[in-house]
Amino acid sequence: MAQVTTGTAAAVALAEALVTEAKRKASYTAVDEHITTETRVVGIGSGSTVVFCVERLAQRVKSENLGIKACIPTSFQAKQLIIEAGLPLAELNQFPDIDVAFDGADEVDAQLNCIKGGGACQLQEKLVASCAKKFVIVADYRKNSITLGEQWKLGVPLEVIPMVYAPLLSKLRALGANPVLRMAMRKAGPVVTDNGNFVIDADFGGIQDPVALERTLIAIPGIVETGLFCNMAEWAYFGMQDG
Incomplete structure (x- = not known):
């Protein structure tokens, strides 16, 4: 052994x-x-x-x-x-x-x-x-x-305003995503970005049209920026x- x-x-x-x-x-x-x-x-x-x-x-x-x-x-x-x-x-x-x-x-x-x-x-x-x-x-x-989501299985990272993370989770589910608030590994509570925000990882599966998805996500109040670079x-x- x-x-x-x-x-x-x-x-x-x-x-x-x-x-x-x-x-x-x-x-x-x-x-x-x-x-x-x-x-x-x-x-x-x-x-x-x-x-x-x-x-x-x-x-x-x-x-x-x-x-x-x-x-x-x-x-x-x-x-x-x-x-x-x-x-x-x-x-x-x-x-x-x-x-x-x-x-x-x-x-x-x-x-x-x-x-x-x-x-x-x-x-x-x-x-x-x-x-x-x-x-x-x-x-x-x-x-x-070939397509985003093919190998990266952790979803699209979204930097979000902390006070609205819970409503955003609901809105993302309504869009068909499986979203999770990213938690810290060696700290109690969520990951906090260099800008003082939270991160939601939203799994949409395979992303056939990342440009359209980015446009939809960034229009949602409370999402500061998406991890889609199109x-x-x-x-x-x-x-x-x-x-």
Whole structure:
């Protein structure tokens, strides 16, 4: 039994290492292809893949003396990554015109529509992406789908005003969703975003028309932002299974 357990653990560790390497290669390629000597302002997304985008950006700034003036974070995590990498940290109000923004995704469909918000950062992520001339998604092969909802089974993350989460759950059920208020893992109570809001994960199953669904959801009072990023990304880089 111990040998089986050890073998299983080794296989899991190998698979995780391959995914990590895939994320690194995809991130490095994305940064190398979209950061040029003309780039001045960079949007920094959130999540595990973006770690490698920041890593590569810092390497190139140091080795090539690139003229990056500002890196705009989308979350507390992104802010810390920028600081730790020694990159210039700034706010969107200081630099509202972003040359390129890099971010991860929970799922990407064939038209590059995305589900984001697994880390509860979708509001600030969308604000930064909307101000970017180029929005680049970087993810591993597990996030690549034909239709949204095909692989990501946790629903569309919705950032909502806390005082109205209960009515919103009812309204979402009326739309055919299976919504749940996201609860914190190591805190009593719900997840609270960087903006002081709650997150509802609304499972609609396979999403055939994400543009129409986003339009419907964002029109509901109390929903601050959705995790549907439609017609925003122009490039997506996927790290493949073989690393």
